[in-house]
Amino acid sequence: MTAIEVVTAYSVALSQGDIPTAFSHFSPGAKWHQPGIHQFAGTKTGLESIGKMLSEMMAITQGSLAINPTGALMSNENLVSFPVHFTGKIGDRTVDMNGVDLFEVVDGKIVQVWLFSEDQAAEDDFWGN
Structure with missing residues (x-):
């Protein structure tokens, strides 16, 4: 499989909500770099840590967090750029912005993910906290 695939x-x-299949595309020691200065910010290492963070994000947003592609995936060898638009609601707070997720793929597995937001202060x- 290519990195884009x-x-x-x-x-x-x-x-599709198929978390086991989604996570099967990650290396067990993968790193997820969540930017910012908020309760989920920082580097998460390993599938358990990444899964816990994503589960907590879905719980706090009561399932309203949605991430949708906004353009073509692009690659530079083993790096894949994925433009996204994300929305969510926590009480009376909302997020509605664009971002880019950058994936590093090695030997057919995602080994690192970096997220970028168009307005990090608003996402924070x-x-x-």
């Missing part, structure tokens, strides 16, 4: 397969499984306010 791996990230596409992950994305499709995630959008949304997630809180």
